[in-house]
Amino acid sequence: MSYHLELKNVKKNFGSTNIIRGVNLKIKKGEIHSLIGPNGAGKSTLYNLISGVYNISSGNIIFNNKNIENLPSYEIYRLGLSRSFQITNIFPKLSVFENIRCGLLWNLDYKYSITAILDSDKKINDKTNEILNKISLAGFSKEAAGLLSYADQRALEIGITIAGGAETILLDEPTAGMSKSETERATRLIRNISEDRTILIVEHDMGVVFDLSDTISVLVYGEIICSDKPINVKNNKRVKEAYLGNFGN
Amino acid sequence: MSIEVLLFIIFNGLLYGMFLFMLSSGLTLIFGMMGILNFAHASFFMIGAYLGYQISLYSNFWIAIFFAPIIVGYMGAMVEKYGLRNIHKYGHIAELLFTFGLFYIIEELVQMIWGKTPVSYKVPELLNFPLIQISGMDYPAYSIFRLVLSILIFLAIYRVLSKTKTGLIIKASLTNPEIVAALGHNVPRVFSNVFGFGCGLAGLAGVMAGNVIGTEPSMALLLGPIVFVVVVTGGLGSIKGALVASLIIGMMQTAAVSLELNLNNAFQYLGFNVDVNSILNHFTSITISQLSPIVPYLLLIIILIARPRGLFGKRDV
Amino acid sequence: MYSLKKNYKLILYFFLIFTLLFLPFLFTSSFALTLFCKMGVLIIFSVAYNMLLGQTGLLSFGHAIYFGLAGYASIHFLSGINNNYFPSLPIFILPFIGAFIGLALGFVIGYLSTKRVGTAFAMISLGFCELVTALTLIFVVFFNGEDGIQADRVTGNNYFGLTYGPQNEVYYLILFWCIFSVLIMYLLTRTPFGRMCNAVRDNQQRAEFVGYDVRKIRWMAFSLSAMFAGAAGSLHAINYEHIGFESVSLAQSGMVLFMAYIGGVGNFLGPILGAISLTYLDTMLSDMTEAWVLYFGIIFVIVIAYAPQGLAGLILMHDPIIRNKPSLLKKLAIPYVFFGISILLLVVGFTSLIELIHSLKSNHSVLKVYWIEISNQNFLIWIMFILLTILGILACKRSYTQTKTVWDEVIEDIKLGFIK
Numbered sequence: 006m007s008y009h010l011e012l013k014n015v016k017k018n019f020g021s022t023n024i025i026r027g028v029n030l031k032i033k034k035g036e037i038h039s040l041i042g043p044n045g046a047g048k049s050t051l052y053n054l055i056s057g058v059y060n061i062s063s064g065n066i067i068f069n070n071k072n073i074e075n076l077p078s079y080e081i082y083r084l085g086l087s088r089s090f091q092i093t094n095i096f097p098k099l100s101v102f103e104n105i106r107c108g109l110l111w112n113l114d115y116k117y118s119i120t121a122i123l124d125s126d127k128k129i130n131d132k133t134n135e136i137l138n139k140i141s142l143a144g145f146s147k148e149a150a151g152l153l154s155y156a157d158q159r160a161l162e163i164g165i166t167i168a169g170g171a172e173t174i175l176l177d178e179p180t181a182g183m184s185k186s187e188t189e190r191a192t193r194l195i196r197n198i199s200e201d202r203t204i205l206i207v208e209h210d211m212g213v214v215f216d217l218s219d220t221i222s223v224l225v226y227g228e229i230i231c232s233d234k235p236i237n238v239k240n241n242k243r244v245k246e247a248y249l250g251n252f253g254n
Numbered sequence: 255m256s257i258e259v260l261l262f263i264i265f266n267g268l269l270y271g272m273f274l275f276m277l278s279s280g281l282t283l284i285f286g287m288m289g290i291l292n293f294a295h296a297s298f299f300m301i302g303a304y305l306g307y308q309i310s311l312y313s314n315f316w317i318a319i320f321f322a323p324i325i326v327g328y329m330g331a332m333v334e335k336y337g338l339r340n341i342h343k344y345g346h347i348a349e350l351l352f353t354f355g356l357f358y359i360i361e362e363l364v365q366m367i368w369g370k371t372p373v374s375y376k377v378p379e380l381l382n383f384p385l386i387q388i389s390g391m392d393y394p395a396y397s398i399f400r401l402v403l404s405i406l407i408f409l410a411i412y413r414v415l416s417k418t419k420t421g422l423i424i425k426a427s428l429t430n431p432e433i434v435a436a437l438g439h440n441v442p443r444v445f446s447n448v449f450g451f452g453c454g455l456a457g458l459a460g461v462m463a464g465n466v467i468g469t470e471p472s473m474a475l476l477l478g479p480i481v482f483v484v485v486v487t488g489g490l491g492s493i494k495g496a497l498v499a500s501l502i503i504g505m506m507q508t509a510a511v512s513l514e515l516n517l518n519n520a521f522q523y524l525g526f527n528v529d530v531n532s533i534l535n536h537f538t539s540i541t542i543s544q545l546s547p548i549v550p551y552l553l554l555i556i557i558l559i560a561r562p563r564g565l566f567g568k569r570d571v
Numbered sequence: 572m573y574s575l576k577k578n579y580k581l582i583l584y585f586f587l588i589f590t591l592l593f594l595p596f597l598f599t600s601s602f603a604l605t606l607f608c609k610m611g612v613l614i615i616f617s618v619a620y621n622m623l624l625g626q627t628g629l630l631s632f633g634h635a636i637y638f639g640l641a642g643y644a645s646i647h648f649l650s651g652i653n654n655n656y657f658p659s660l661p662i663f664i665l666p667f668i669g670a671f672i673g674l675a676l677g678f679v680i681g682y683l684s685t686k687r688v689g690t691a692f693a694m695i696s697l698g699f700c701e702l703v704t705a706l707t708l709i710f711v712v713f714f715n716g717e718d719g720i721q722a723d724r725v726t727g728n729n730y731f732g733l734t735y736g737p738q739n740e741v742y743y744l745i746l747f748w749c750i751f752s753v754l755i756m757y758l759l760t761r762t763p764f765g766r767m768c769n770a771v772r773d774n775q776q777r778a779e780f781v782g783y784d785v786r787k788i789r790w791m792a793f794s795l796s797a798m799f800a801g802a803a804g805s806l807h808a809i810n811y812e813h814i815g816f817e818s819v820s821l822a823q824s825g826m827v828l829f830m831a832y833i834g835g836v837g838n839f840l841g842p843i844l845g846a847i848s849l850t851y852l853d854t855m856l857s858d859m860t861e862a863w864v865l866y867f868g869i870i871f872v873i874v875i876a877y878a879p880q881g882l883a884g885l886i887l888m889h890d891p892i893i894r895n896k897p898s899l900l901k902k903l904a905i906p907y908v909f910f911g912i913s914i915l916l917l918v919v920g921f922t923s924l925i926e927l928i929h930s931l932k933s934n935h936s937v938l939k940v941y942w943i944e945i946s947n948q949n950f951l952i953w954i955m956f957i958l959l960t961i962l963g964i965l966a967c968k969r970s971y972t973q974t975k976t977v978w979d980e981v982i983e984d985i986k987l988g989f990i991k
Contacts, residue, residue, distance in 0.1 A: 289690070291690050291693070291694065337872075337876070340876055341875060341876055344875075344879050346689060346690050347628075347630050347689060347690070347693070348875055348879060350630065350690060350693060351630070351828075351832065351871075351875050352872060352875050352876070354632075354825065354828075354871075355868045355869075355871040355872035355875060356868070356872065357868075358825070358864060358865075358867065358868035358871070359865060359868035359869060359872065361864075362862060362864050362865035362868060363865065366862065366865070366925070366928060366929055366932070367928075369932060475821075479697060479698075479701045479821075482694055482697065482698075483698075486694060533712065536710070536711070536712035537710070537712075540709060540710070544709055545709060547705040547708075547709075548702050548705045548706065548709075551698045551699075551701045551702040551705065552698075552702065554694065554695075554697075554698040555683070555695055555698040555699060555702070558687060558691050558694055558695045558698070559683055559684075559686055559687070559695065562687065562691055570691070571687075571690060571691040571694070
């Protein structure tokens with residue numbers, strides 16, 4: 006069976022340090038797949054490899070039957086793979102509305118147009134408002150994104166990430182640093198957007214992970230040690246060791 | 255090429271190169287460590303020259319060469335402490351703009367105090383006699399003094415950077431300022447000191463060179479861009495790189511200045527003759543020596559596009 | 572409500588254009604006309620420059636290249652028409668030629684420079700600026716060295732009865748081109764390309780993750796910006812009938828940088844504000860004081876340190892307050908008045924001191940500051956202005972802290988409104 010996103014023996018080293026030591030990962034279409042693991046396991050690096058921020062040292066990344074390793078980020082995005090970042094990554098000086106609209110441009114085929122006047126284009130503006138409603142930020146559409154509260158900025162980032170209609174989304178710690186109620190809101194939002202999408206999510210909040218995921222993969226020290234249904238992962242011996250060992254230190 | 259011309263190029267290139275090194279080495283440290291491309295670096299050089307002149311007027315050159323760089327260094331540290339440090343939060347571009355504004359302010363202040371015309375800053379009498387002769391040209395003792403002093407300064411900086419704890423902290427801050435701060439060192443103060451020290455070096459270069467190249471308000475504008483060329487070519491924060499780059503640029507420019515060759519010569523060699531009255535002659539008759547002013551800028555552009563870490567740098571600009 | 576606001580804006584713009592059309596009848600002196608012409612040219616130039624600096628976040632020290640070289644090309648074209656080398660085209664289209672030269676140069680140089688961003692980009696632009704300046708002095712046949720070149724803009728042809736002899740005909744030419752170019756540049760900011768310029772400026776990585784090749788955006792911005800700078804250069808050449816090497820130099824690049832930055836790079840109208848106010852001050856004050864460039868530099872440095880969004884930014888930062896809670900503006904009024912008075916004290920004290928120092932270099936002991944004649948031999952005068960300056964500094968410091976406290980309170984208040 007072919008998978009939606011597949012990593013085959015992906016390796017990455019910085020200088021002589023091996024950060025990713027041969028990762029194999031298979032993600033099915035339409036699932037919510039969580040990637041967990043102790044700090045320093047290489048989760049963010051793996052994201053950066055998949056999304057083209059770094060070049061990989063060896064291996065293959067196959068997305069929709071297409072090799073995407075070492076493509077520039079924007080090419081990967083255009084193939085339908087979008088991502089959020091661990092540190093809020095929005096356009097702080099642009100308005101909330103503009104932030105979302107920028108996320109829509111490429112998908113609506115505007116490319117580098119220097120003739121289309123966006124304000125008078127009903128289609129893109131309606132679509133922007135639709136997404137703003139989805140992430141419950143319609144009330145702030147005119148404010149500069151940098152002025153929003155932290156939780157709202159994270160919601161906005163998810164909005165930008167999904168705006169382009171990418172069918173596969175990588176989320177990097179979407180609830181990090183949030184209060185309980187904010188986390189609940191973010192979880193609802195993720196569930197909400199997951200309807201017709203494949204989602205890979207890195208998360209530290211185990212409540213969120215076990216609540217959302219169809220599959221959980223555990224990355225420890227640059228290797229996937231287990232990839233299974235949540236219930237099986239919970240009882241996996243190696244996972245327990247890795248986590249307990251980690252806490253034990 | 256005769257051996258005499260070669261000697262001339264090497265020796266003059268060495269003199270000019272060491273002058274460039276004195277002028278730029280301070281900025282190499284500043285830029286490498288703080289990421290601040292100080293547009294006003296040559297302005298501090300100019301202040302050094304003017305202070306050298308002013309202090310020499312009241313006392314003598316030897317007092318000037320000691321005190322003027324200290325004053326300039328102190329000014330630099332103050333600029334860092336009360337100016338740049340507050341702008342740091344807006345990023346490197348804002349810092350660059352700030353120093354660009356400072357460049358204008360210093361030029362105007364200098365004009366206001368010392369006037370628009372050159373001041374008569376003279377070489378000290380003690381060293382104003384021909385010491386050696388190379389290729390039929392006399393070199394005054396002062397030139398040799400400058401050469402020796404700048405070599406000594408290079409050795410001193412190099413030793414401080416590689417052998418002392420201060421040097422260790424500075425070098426560590428070059429690559430990882432956050433970690434150095436986390437280790438409990440007062441990075442802002444280190445920054446102020448380095449900035450002041452760098453400006454002081456430029457000031458010293460000013461005291462030493464002002465009486466040779468002429469002390470006037472436009473000297474900062476003339477020398478400003480070439481400082482960047484040295485810094486970028488040498489590589490971020492590398493004193494060795496600054497030295498090598500200075501010497502290369504010094505030799506290249508001296509060589510270019512002494513080559514009165516043009517395309518017409520090349521065509522003649524190949525058997526063509528360009529009509530002296532044709533439009534083409536306007537271009538082919540331009541000699542390499544006429545083109546010498548563009549050499550450093552060409553180098554700057556090429557290095558930044560092709561190898562932004564320069565000769566010895568560890569990071570890109 | 573929205574459409575009313577929109578119409579109101581439209582009426583305002585029509586009124587503005589109407590006024591501009593009648594300006595030569597209101598101010599008939601040739602001095603005023605020359606000033607307006609200069610402003611028009613520099614408005615185009617600084618708005619074009621801001622396409623790079625403010626919109627795309629690229630600091631260029633070499634934008635005068637496109638301005639100046641297009642100017643040289645235009646002068647050559649003019650003399651070509653005068654000497655019958657070129658067809659007798661209307662002067663009106665000359666800026667198209669300048670724009671084309673700018674675009675072509677920007678396309679090539681932009682391709683090379685946009686490989687880098689930030690400081691490296693700025694230095695490459697500086698390198699090109701110095702390179703071209705040096706070349707203008709070397710290739711005498713085209714640039715004629717330090718003297719520059721000139722040509723008569725009255726070419727003998729008179730399409731639509733326009734000879735461009737009288738200055739007011741040039742005024743209308745520049746006015747037309749100014750409105751035309753600024754309008755196009757404004758519309759460009761509303762296109763996907765324009766929006767992505769802002770996005771690239773704000774967050775390069777995010778811009779890649781909405782599908783854009785950020786270098787291509789920068790390259791396009793560079794080329795288009797150079798194109799409009801070229802059009803401005805052409806008009807500059809027509810206006811003065813002369814162009815010299817200083818027009819491609821760092822000084823010219825620095826001037827446009829000052830204008831854009833002091834006016835405010837974060838807003839489209841900022842550079843226009845900057846071009847108008849600085850050109851005006853430059854022309855007015857350069858007669859009155861020799862220290863004008865010093866004041867220029869000081870204003871620039873203060874803007875960088877305290878108002879990085881420039882004049883326009885200072886005005887527009889009140890926008891969120893006006894939109895959300897206009898009543899809070901009242902709270903700010905008193906601190907503003909005090910701050911204004913403090914600044915006034917400082918300005919009067921400091922500039923008088925500078926003028927006093929300046930006068931020591933001249934032979935006159937009596938000078939005029941702020942319409943009052945004073946003597947630089949009078950010790951008391953010096954003491955007075957030194958005290959005034961110190962008082963101004965202290966007052967500014969104090970009222971700045973006060974204003975900032977009130978401002979922060981107001982912004983907190985607004986932010987509280989967001990968190991429901």
